[in-house]
Amino acid sequence: MYAIDDQIIDRARVGDDYLQPLLAAVHRSPQRRPRCLCSAAETGGVDMYVARIGGRYVLKRMPGTGPHHSPACSSYIPPAELTGLAPLLGTAIREQPATGTTRLAFGFPLTRNLAPQPREASAARPDAGTEVADDTRMTLRALLHFLWEEAEFVRWLPAMSGRRNWPAIRRHILLAAQSKTTKSRELSELLWMPEPFTAAAKADIAARRTAAFASLVGAGKKRRLMLALGEVKDIAPARFGRHKLLIKHAPDCPFILEPETRDRMHHAYSTELALRQAIPNSKLIALLTFGVTPAGVTIADRIALMNVSAEWIPFESVFEHTLITELVGHGRRFRKSLRYNQPATSPLASLVLTDTDPPTVCYLTMATTAGPPPPIDPNLPLKQWIWNTSVGPRPGIPPSMIRYASTTRPDRTTGPHCNAEEAPEPAATKEAS
Structure with a gap:
């Protein structure tokens, strides 16, 4: 339940034909604050704001208000101080409710100098998880975590069982990237994720990917970089002392790893690589910066890795x-x-x-x-x-004490972020090797 001005909105009873124009009007008047009525402790409701994402208007929680929502509410988040997010808020991550945008500051480059560097300088270049020594910039791993949290894949409800798949992950991550800006560009312009692969559409998919990478191809002393996010299929030897990173759903787009890039990845993410080997039904997610040579070869620059369970939970x-x-x-x-x-x-x-x-x-x-x-x-x-985990057995898990009146599917129009519940995954189409 939400309140807009003096009107109570029950999303279960109100369709988009009515709600979208209402939210659009609120979006044009940033001083108007919709309120979430989820928590009895907040007698006046919890302030929200309206953002435009993917051509739709959605209600989002105000910065710092997540703990004020009911734990059963899709807008609830625990205090940021319990996680690694708190030091970044207001510095590397600046939410701007007046415009509905979030400004991000990165601690990794989006260009690479192509001039030869001394071996010592090349070997000393830090990895994606350690580019910065303070919290005024996001590491590549921090950006991966931020996108995963913004897309709500850190939240689990029983109704989500069997409903998460790559099409859903891709759709909601790309939606989460919208309304996020860097110093000079929109995050959505920088981020590429592979389309769900089908053999019948292989040529069309490749053509769209080539068009997306076109801005990276060019001559000069610096190589422009983009961001790629996907599930790691394999890290395999290539010829002439190099390796290649293969992403699922993009079998015809290997990312070449220079020896120093591979060495830094294995050093910084040895735990993540070992966990993927030890837990067969888990997945390994990569966020990497990459460039494209004039010949059209994709070269990985920096890489961050994250393990997720079969339910895509980190x-x-x-x-x-x-x-x-x-x-x-x-x-x-x-x-x-x-x-x-x-x-x-x-x-x-x-x-x-x-x-x-x-x-x-x-x-x-x-x-x-x-x-x-x-x-x-x-x-x-x-x-x-x-x-x-170093001493003794695990203590008993606290039992559930709350009975929810309904397990209805949370609404994607009024939720703070796009929700992760989707239709069951269709039968996969085998990728070309």
């Missing part, structure tokens, strides 16, 4: 994957927390159970974690659960 360890798998199997509701720029030693929340009363912040710590988790702010309606 995880960092075998222990975390086991916990997520059990929660999914028992029909639990939760939100996964992400690290962004923070190192693996920081004691950040793993996930937040949203079906306990109050929500439960779950921490997984180990011998290498830098100290215990910080105490929870007593003013926040949260409780804490800690599993030290």
Whole structure:
């Protein structure tokens, strides 16, 4: 339920023919604040704003208001301080509700100098996870985490089971990239994701990809770069001492890895690569910057990797994957927390159970974690659960205490982000090798 001016809107009873013009009118008047009526604790409702995404008007939560929503609300997010997001807000990530846009500052380049560099300088170039030493810029991994969270693939409800697939992932990530800007360009102009592959449309898909990459081809001392996001199919040896990164749904578009690029990737993401090998039904997601040579060859520059479960939920360890798998199997509701720029030693929340009363912040710590988790702010309606994976068995998972009146599909028009629930995945078309 939402309130716009003095009018109560029940999305289950109001169609787009009525709602879209109403939201468009609010969008033209930024001083008008729709309110979400999900939380009894917020007697006046929680302020929202209207953004235009993908040609549609959607209600989005105001910055910093996520914890004020009911845990059952699609607009609820735990306090940013529990994750790696908090240090970036207001610096590397600047939300602008007045315009409905978000300004991003990157700590990695989108051009590459083609002039030969000394071997020492080339070897010292940092990897995607460590480009910056402060929180005024986003690393490549932080951008990957940001897109995943903006697309709501960190949120899990039982109704989402069996409904996530590559077409849904692609659609919602691309929608999440809209209304995001960098210093000089729209993020949606920089980001490429492979279309779902079908053999019948192979030539058309390749033609559209060539057109998307056309702006990168040109002569000069610098190579322009784009961003590619996809599921890693393989990292295989190529000829002449190089390797190639193969992305699913793009079998005819290998990304060439120079030896130093491959070495940096294996050094920075050895854990992610090992987890993908150890857990067969998991997936490995890559976000990379890449350029195109005048001959049309795609060359990877920097790479960030992230493990996700069969349900496309990110995880960092075998222990975390086991916990997520059990929660999914028992029909639990939760939100996964992400690290962004923070190192693996920081004691950040793993996930937040949203079906306990109050929500439960779950921490997984180990011998290498830098100290215990910080105490929870007593003013926040949260409780804490800690599993030290280095000592003793896992403690019992707090049981669900909340019964939801309905498991109806959350609405994509009024939700804060596009929702991840989609139709079941059709039978896959075999990719050409």
